[in-house]
Amino acid sequence: MVSGFDGFGPSPFGGAGDFMFSAVPVFIGIIFVAVIIMLIVNGAKYVKNATSTRESTFVRIVSKRMDVRHHSNMNDHNNFSSSHTYYYITLEFENGERKEYLDVKNLYGLVAEGDEGYAAIQGDWIVAFERSIPRQDERSTRY
Template sequence: MPNFPSTGGGGFELISTLFPILFIIILALIIFSMIRSGARYANNASSPRQSVYATITSKRMDVQFYSHTDANDQMHTTNSSHTYYYITLQFDNGERKEYLDVKNIYGLVAEGDTGYAATQGEWIVAFERNQEVSRDNSRF
């Protein structure tokens, strides 16, 4: 039989060294993400509410899916999703900015609507549609 040199468990030593390092890095990234989200929320919540005349130029949804398998039962998987709604406003100076809808107004507004938008930081919290209709746009 051939005589193979002994590796002395080098592969196991490498994994036992890398695993704690990777675990700490992943844990640090999760904590950093949570702190950043909390800081963003606090910043938006403490921002002054502003009302500005604008036109809604677009709306979009961002659906994020999550899947979790129970460690004790590989046959049981929990799937969930969360949908974020965004509304883009164009102001009189031509500037456009996208806002996160936190007050569920997404379904109440349409692209092309003009009116006064109440914003707070990166959030849109209200939209009061302009009720004026020109004679060219009237149906009667």
């Protein structure tokens, strides 16, 4: 018997047919495992932050930034595009240390760089901010 494609003659893919039929399932399996690992890692980060104790400390807001991530899927039948914006706020503590936190409570538009007050921090998240208003004798006389 001549080697061929299930006995119906030579493979229409040449020698590549056997490779494709063996490599594609492996490739799909690798992608599946990678997606599962990403879900586990992101889920673990969420659980870590959600179960962390909430701490309140006096801080100064030194910067804010946005991270816009775009996703698109275009094929012959559908064009799908979406984006998600992540908001980050960098805090400076009384000891001079700075750290960036993910804004999960929509504080980004309510605070400004230079604001001072008490921030509620939970893991890698900033969950509340209460601005401290200086007393009359502490206010700048520039105005």
